[in-house]
Amino acid sequence: MSSPSYPEISFETRMGAVEFRVDEDRAHITVDDTKCRDCSTRGCITACPANLFVPTAAGGILFNYEQCFECGTCYLVCNREGAITWTYPEGGHGVVFHRS
Amino acid sequence: MSSVTDFDAIVVGAGPAGAAAALELARAGRSVCLLERGPFPGSKNMYGGVVYGRILDTLIPAWWEEAPVQRWVTRRSTMIMTGDQAVTVDFRNEAWGAAPYNGATAYRPDFDAWLAAKATDAGAVLVCSTTATGLLREGGRVVGVRTDRPDGDLRASVVIACDGVNSFLAKEAGMYPHTDPSNFTVGVKETIGLPREVIDERFGVRGDHGVDIEIIGCTGDVPGGGFVYTNGESLAVGLVLSLPQLAAGDTRPEELLRRMKTHPAIAPLVEGGEVLEYSAHVIPEAGYEMMPELVGDGILVAGDAAAMCLAAGIWLEGVNFAIGSGAEAGRAAARAIGRGDTSSAGLADYRRRLESTFVLADHHRLRAAPHLVMSPLAQQQLPKLACGVLEDLFTVTNPEPKPGLRRIVRRRMKREGVSTREALKQGLRALRTFG
Numbered sequence: 001m002s003s004p005s006y007p008e009i010s011f012e013t014r015m016g017a018v019e020f021r022v023d024e025d026r027a028h029i030t031v032d033d034t035k036c037r038d039c040s041t042r043g044c045i046t047a048c049p050a051n052l053f054v055p056t057a058a059g060g061i062l063f064n065y066e067q068c069f070e071c072g073t074c075y076l077v078c079n080r081e082g083a084i085t086w087t088y089p090e091g092g093h094g095v096v097f098h099r100s
Numbered sequence: 101m102s103s104v105t106d107f108d109a110i111v112v113g114a115g116p117a118g119a120a121a122a123l124e125l126a127r128a129g130r131s132v133c134l135l136e137r138g139p140f141p142g143s144k145n146m147y148g149g150v151v152y153g154r155i156l157d158t159l160i161p162a163w164w165e166e167a168p169v170q171r172w173v174t175r176r177s178t179m180i181m182t183g184d185q186a187v188t189v190d191f192r193n194e195a196w197g198a199a200p201y202n203g204a205t206a207y208r209p210d211f212d213a214w215l216a217a218k219a220t221d222a223g224a225v226l227v228c229s230t231t232a233t234g235l236l237r238e239g240g241r242v243v244g245v246r247t248d249r250p251d252g253d254l255r256a257s258v259v260i261a262c263d264g265v266n267s268f269l270a271k272e273a274g275m276y277p278h279t280d281p282s283n284f285t286v287g288v289k290e291t292i293g294l295p296r297e298v299i300d301e302r303f304g305v306r307g308d309h310g311v312d313i314e315i316i317g318c319t320g321d322v323p324g325g326g327f328v329y330t331n332g333e334s335l336a337v338g339l340v341l342s343l344p345q346l347a348a349g350d351t352r353p354e355e356l357l358r359r360m361k362t363h364p365a366i367a368p369l370v371e372g373g374e375v376l377e378y379s380a381h382v383i384p385e386a387g388y389e390m391m392p393e394l395v396g397d398g399i400l401v402a403g404d405a406a407a408m409c410l411a412a413g414i415w416l417e418g419v420n421f422a423i424g425s426g427a428e429a430g431r432a433a434a435r436a437i438g439r440g441d442t443s444s445a446g447l448a449d450y451r452r453r454l455e456s457t458f459v460l461a462d463h464h465r466l467r468a469a470p471h472l473v474m475s476p477l478a479q480q481q482l483p484k485l486a487c488g489v490l491e492d493l494f495t496v497t498n499p500e501p502k503p504g505l506r507r508i509v510r511r512r513m514k515r516e517g518v519s520t521r522e523a524l525k526q527g528l529r530a531l532r533t534f535g
Contacts (some may be wrong), residue, residue: 008358013291014378021139043347049288049380051352068424070144072266076220076281076382077347087268090248091137099207099291099334100146100379 011051015067022066028081029068033060037085043077044084069072069095107133107225108437109430110245110256112232112269114141116419117403117426118262119215123159124430126222128243130437132430133254134224135247136214137231140211144264144377148287148327148338150203150312151211152420155458157200159427160218164201168210170331172196173203173506175303179365181317185487188313197309205310205329205336211419226395232263233270235399241474242273242398257442258433260400262426265382267405268394273402275393281343283386285324285411288353289338292373296333302369303330313415316473317483318360322346323474326360327416330368337361337370340411342474383418385411385474388460388467394451397444402429410462412469413478414534424459431445468533474516477526481516488512 029052036042037059044053044061050069054062068089075086088094109125111118114136125132138144150173157165174197184296196202220226236244244255261269265284272277284317294302303311315326324341339357346353361370371500384390384407391407394400402408403422410417434451454460472478492508503511513523 009375011354014354014375015376018379030280041348043344046350047286047343047347048350049286049353071286071380071382073286073343073380073382076279076284076345087233088137088231088266091231092139094138094144096139096143097146097379098143098209098375099331099377100209100289100336 015050018067019096019098020067021093021096023089026090027065028089028094029063029065029074030085031061031063032083032085035080036061037082038081041079043079044074047073047097049073105255105257106244107131107254107256109133109258109260109433110135110254111224111260111262111430112245113262113264113403113405114216114226114228115212115262115403115422116215116265117146117405117408117422118260119212119219120159120423120426120432121260121262121318121402121430121433122216122219122224123222124427125434126219126224128431128434128438130434132224133256134219134226135230135232135245136216136226136228139229140209141226141228141493142209143351145207145212146287146381147209147418148289148329148336148340149416149418150329151206152417153201154461155420155424155427159423164199167204167206168214169204169206169308171205171305171308172201173312174309175305175311175418177311177313179313179315180483180486181315181365182483182487184364185491186363187486187490188365203312204387205312205331207331215423217456219291230462232269235259235269240397242396245269257275257437258398258400258447260402260426260429260433261405262403262422263405265384265404265407267401269399270392270467273396273399275396275399280390281347283384283390283407283458284343284381285340285385286346286353286380286381287338287340287383288357289336289378290357290375291331291377291379292335292337292370293333293376294335294373296532299330299335300325308332314361314414316478318363319479320351320356320359321349322351322356323479326475328366334376335370335373337366340385343382343383383411384409386470387411388463389470390405391463394454395444395447396422398442400429400433400447401448402426408459408463410466411473412534415466421459424477425454428453428457428459466533472530472533481518484516485512485518486514
């Protein structure tokens, strides 16, 4: 399945099309990555639509919260109890859809 | 229970469920606060979908004259694809392009804000940019919510949790005991801008008529489905992906979406457009089998928070189920408040009413459908069989004589490892599931 006429956009361009009202004071996602070190699946890395979870060379997980769709995929696929703490951002913050 | 309340009812979440609940409470003369964590109703919401408006007829007569609709769906296609083949069942119905209409495409931020405005017009108090952070409870009974505003506790006789698929309120109330990831899918979607006349030409429609294409076989090794919908001057193109298999694989959602967009049946429809927005949302895919308790002491659950989204293959609906359940929750709450009993016994007729309407009747009837749609049979074997049979049927093999339909079907079934017995069994299963 390939079509040379189809230009794919970069992930940065894709996310740049979305409005996020980032809360600079509080991260609504936290990861206790001591629990990630012995996790073999690390489903969050592949499944998070916003690509917020990145593996580190040391075997941990780096995460961002700023460009989060607030979908809940990460904590639903996480199989390490308590590794991901996930709440909604403070009212008025986070993703704002307009044409979805 | 304390007798001091700020409102008769608090509705958490101003999506279609919450707006319908608040509308019915306000119309019944009850004071109701509609809480929304986004800056405006609909700002957190996306769907891969169509709004089916019949449920609105009784709530908002002639709603179609004012609802913020993109296009009225007059063509509905179901596409079954393999890597470079596609079979499409394409149904066109001009009657759906005139009042009272059947389904519409709409931007959820527009549609949800419109519906919430109906509730505020009726007297509901809408408070945006405010997250409900937890429940207020007294002796096990829900008596209000905590919010992230200073001094933000709000007390009421009833809380209606319409806080979406992640419903932290229903979980805190102990009504949603398990969150098995296999019950959920994640939807990802691009809104792709294209000129109106280009969309009209590519999709064969005119004026405000539009197209809904549902696709199976387009998600690689991950069970799921795809969709293409026409808006006025954009397309909604997306995938729905089963969470456990997505997480277990190594292909990210946007790459799976890119692959579908390069399929020869899809690429000519979407190419050249600009991505105006990208969005994602989790879907309570398993429907009836995953529903939480709907009624508790001082609390009702409606919409996606109650897993009311119907993902039954040929029927993919959600906004209408949210409105239907939200409206019944609002009415049940108003009656219970009137009787002075908002315990779970006083609120219990919410569930009974839902059972007598499409909301739980359809979900109960189609309770096996989500699993069937996500099964290897529907996801892998059916697309290969359907496309293979048609390929053999329409490939002219002169000077070889035509093999005949029966032989083609037998040959293709053998190739896909489907026995006659298995085919009959699965055919019966499908009939039982959808009948």
